[in-house]
Amino acid sequence: xxxxxxxxxxxxxxxxxxxxxxxxxxxxxxxxxxxxxxxxxxxxxxxxxxxxxxxxxxxxxxxxxxxxxxxxxxxxxxxxxxxxxxxxxxxxxxxxxxxxxxxxxxxxxxxxxxxxxxxxxxxxxxxxxxxxxxxxxxxxxxxxxxxxxxxxxxxxxxxxxxxxxxxxxxxxxxxxxxxxxxxxxxxxxxxxxxxxxxxxxxxxxxxxxxxxxxxxxxxxxxxxxxxxxxxxxxxxxxxxxxxxxxxxxxxxxxx
Amino acid sequence: xxxxxxxxxxxxxxxxxxxxxxxxxxxxxxxxxxxxxxxxxxxxxxxxxxxxxxxxxxxxxxxxxxxxxxxxxxxxxxxxxxxxxxxxxxxxxxxxxxxxxxxxxxxxxxxxxxxxxxx
Numbered sequence: 001x002x003x004x005x006x007x008x009x010x011x012x013x014x015x016x017x018x019x020x021x022x023x024x025x026x027x028x029x030x031x032x033x034x035x036x037x038x039x040x041x042x043x044x045x046x047x048x049x050x051x052x053x054x055x056x057x058x059x060x061x062x063x064x065x066x067x068x069x070x071x072x073x074x075x076x077x078x079x080x081x082x083x084x085x086x087x088x089x090x091x092x093x094x095x096x097x098x099x100x101x102x103x104x105x106x107x108x109x110x111x112x113x114x115x116x117x118x119x120x121x122x123x124x125x126x127x128x129x130x131x132x133x134x135x136x137x138x139x140x141x142x143x144x145x146x147x148x149x150x151x152x153x154x155x156x157x158x159x160x161x162x163x164x165x166x167x168x169x170x171x172x173x174x175x176x177x178x179x180x181x182x183x184x185x186x187x188x189x190x191x192x193x194x195x196x197x198x199x200x201x202x203x204x205x206x207x208x209x210x211x212x213x214x215x216x217x218x219x220x221x222x223x224x225x226x227x228x229x230x231x232x233x234x235x236x237x238x239x240x241x242x243x244x245x246x247x248x249x250x251x252x253x254x255x
Numbered sequence: 256x257x258x259x260x261x262x263x264x265x266x267x268x269x270x271x272x273x274x275x276x277x278x279x280x281x282x283x284x285x286x287x288x289x290x291x292x293x294x295x296x297x298x299x300x301x302x303x304x305x306x307x308x309x310x311x312x313x314x315x316x317x318x319x320x321x322x323x324x325x326x327x328x329x330x331x332x333x334x335x336x337x338x339x340x341x342x343x344x345x346x347x348x349x350x351x352x353x354x355x356x357x358x359x360x361x362x363x364x365x366x367x368x369x370x371x372x373x374x
Contacts, residue, residue: 070309071309071310085336089312089316090312091310091311091312092312093343095347095348097348112347152346155282159283159286162271163290166264166267166268166271167258167259167264168259168264168268168290168294169258170293170297170309171290171293171294
């Protein structure tokens with residue numbers, strides 16, 4: 001076998017047999033990782049996506065990784081029109097893009113697109129766009145570009161601080177968690193570690209010596225924090241800002 | 256320190272959204288509208304014994320129930336869903352925001368906040 005990465009999920013584009021095997025593995029994984037209610041929702045969305053002419057459909061996020069928490073969304077990545085969520089009771093998040101935008105985002109270093117290809121459960125790929133994406137990812141040795149993530153961190157932080165100042169604890173916790181998650185993903189990618197799902201990020205951060213950010217993110221996932229606690233946790237972003245400078249000075253070549 | 260009432264937070268978020276919209280900070284305005292709408296629904300739901308928990312979809316369903324029970328003039332369930340999806344599309348996918356659509360959302364959110372203030 002002429003495997004390019006040694007990772008069966010990533011090398012699945014190379015032959016029809018390997019691709020079929022991945023689709024079968026992904027279907028089994030999606031089935032095993034979902035509750036009966038979630039399976040019904042996913043089946044309904046797959047049918048609706050087919051009805052509106054979607055090219056491809058994947059289950060993504062913590063469900064694909066079997067790492068759900070009480071606040072996890074049920075995440076999907078659709079190539080084509082976004083199917084309707086009407087009547088489906090869950091925290092459903094559907095990212096929908098057309099094929100051209102999908103390829104453009106892949107080559108531009110978008111980590112979410114790569115996440116789908118690396119870890120998502122591909123449930124259908126009618127036109128072969130996901131398989132083609134994997135080929136591009138593998139042969140062009142793409143790695144996400146974190147510059148946009150770093151550039152957005154000040155906005156995430158400003159928004160979180162505004163909510164803390166306003167006194168909306170619920171909204172502030174969600175925004176602090178979002179800011180820390182974005183920072184964690186950027187830091188991990190800069191360290192050549194591909195970020196998994198949110199609840200797995202603290203463990204990945206510990207492994208690269210980023211304990212402060214890891215503890216802060218873990219607290220916003222597991223605990224109900226007071227406003228002063230949230231104010232303290234958001235300061236973990238200070239480490240990220242310092243890291244940004246270090247990374248900018250030593251940007252590695254990923255040729 | 257006791258938490259600020261959601262009704263009060265809803266109004267503050269709404270006014271923040273208005274200022275952001277006037278200042279053409281559309282992403283910030285969208286966030287503030289979403290928080291205003293959720294705070295208003297949580298306030299109303301608490302008054303009607305409807306569970307909202309920490310999940311956005313539960314709040315959207317609560318908004319539908321509030322309308323069904325006559326607590327609001329309009330069904331704001333889809334408004335909450337649209338605002339939630341819109342902020343994700345903007346902040347994570349870089350989608351453009353339509354100022355006219357945001358202004359229309361602001362009117363709908365204000366109606367919801369007014370409903371909460373009457374409760």
